[in-house]
Amino acid sequence: MSAIAWIALSSLAAWGWLSLGQGFFWRTDQRLPTPSAPGPSALPGEPAGGESPWPSVAVVVPARDEAGVLPESLPSLLAQVYPGPAGIYLVDDGSSDGTGALARELADRYGGLPLTVSSPGEPEPGWTGKLWALRHGIALARGGPKDPEYLLLTDADIAHEPDSLRELVAAASGHRLDLVSQMARLRVASGWEKLVVPAFVYFFAQLYPFRWINRPGTRTAAAAGGCVLLRTEVAVRARVPESIRHAVIDDVSLAKAVQGSGGRIWLGLAERVDSIRPYPRLADLWRMVSRSAYAQLRHNPLLLLGTVAGLAVIYLAPPVALCAGLFGGDPDAGWLGLMAWAVMAGTYLPMLRYYRLSSWLAPLLPFTALLYLLMTVDSAVQHYRGRGAAWKGRTYARPGSEPRPR
Template structure:
């Protein structure tokens, strides 16, 4: 292939990839998949809900999040089970103290089950203990709200989740919590995290009954207890590093109806004050997402280069076709930036962010082969 042919073919292939992504990948770039606004009559009967919160070394964020669960405006029966997953910072004691300050809130139980059994990740082991405790109660709850310790909820969050589940006859309703975006690194990396996730798992395809695409957002997931039993979760996904996607797949595979969208009433308070914590957030599971496959890694690297790096490089070299690809990329990124309240001038910098994600993915593979893959809060999973 001559240099001229190569120079023309590569940006053309990149542009073709962007045309397909924009039109054929479930309109992943749109941000309008949200819980419906409350309307119409409320349910005659509000089902009982047990909130399960796995927590490991979360004493710093609990004062910002647990009170929001204790203050939920939910008409049905509610209780909270916080599972202290081997914390070393007094997480359990902080939770009990916060519950004591809110005597009118739902009852809180703190469990300390110890180290996970072999073959289990720590979070899923904690979730299992919480679900078992909930089901042993005199009256088994109809729903389980699985929410991370760093997630803050608006007072009507649970009410809206339950209304959506009842109105849509859904077995799993999950929302991607709005992540914190304040620092420069957060502005560069966090919106792209949600953008890339939606590109891999387009929400419209996830929400399509009978469709093959399945995923969930682990930070805020309302799950029918009967669906958990039918899908065998969390036991059936006990070793999953990317537990939320595995949860969505398990429920949908068992015949359950699932819904995934962006959250308006839930947000993460966890700060990422520099590049290092953001790097760890992505790299700890990036290679697991590729099934720890060198072949998939190679394909991902080539794909990222073609789709995200070729357009700006070739455009700067004078290729109008590459410029069109860069423009398509930029425009597709604007909606998620607006969702996060960020300036649109960040959109043309998406190739820089993609290069960082490429490096994080390669680093994830390197750490895996060094035996340090999927490390999180003092634990490493093979």
């Protein structure tokens, strides 16, 4: 066989292993569990004295220049139908677009859960902006006579159905979980969003198979930062967020910190939690991915080379081999490339169905993988230029460095 045929055979073998040996990452059936043990959802009525059987929850929302999404996301939190004590703490992280004032206006207009708006000032050296804001919000939530039993850490662009908080708490209590995280369904309105966004979740699940994360005693840890319900006592035990204050990929670091402290974690796909942030252009999606891609590789050039080579063999070799078979007179390469490409596309179909998109997008996965490869390389280039992860007017040039305005 030719060299390209051998590469195509390697790709096919890799897809056979990924399909069966990587935690069935391509399946989309990891959804919020229903309680299987006694928990709040099983407690009828209220006990003597009128105290709610449902645990208290503080919702902490870090927000920096989020006036464009708050009118849709914040009312969904204010309208939560939760039987126990709950309040919202929105931390205005140095916004320049009136985020804090808009939040107060929305609370006055819609009512619902009580809202506290506060600002922590600029982050101290060694802190990322989001974790600095979470630190301030958690401190506010714990400032009363009694700590809330749970913390819901949710981004300002996340919209929740009215029963979202209730279902999260029921799942955590019923299954004795210390961290429950849902990967919000991201927006797929524009053509670029349809091409890139489902693949983002697909690649994440391939790297962190949800089944492995949710298995008791697992060593795999990850979370989705847009929607995380965290038991307060475990947050204190894990020293969150202080212990991860420099993390750019804060959700994975949070899950590892909780797991490292002995806590049980769970991650799945959301059905009633949505991200409303638009990424209409390729440039918007490019920035979203490249700002943290090299950090995911621990800023290691050897891991970068391995990732580029792996993406090339697994995702790019099959269509190249098929073309070699069709136009280069190499039937072995052509058939092996076709089979590898077919398996690849088949594993992508469940994610496309989850996003309610056409199955005709599945064969385009190699092109999307090429985009992610280029985004990852660009992330490394920006890192070595000293720009590192740039987001919302702050740049983190090196791990643990002081954020500075662009």
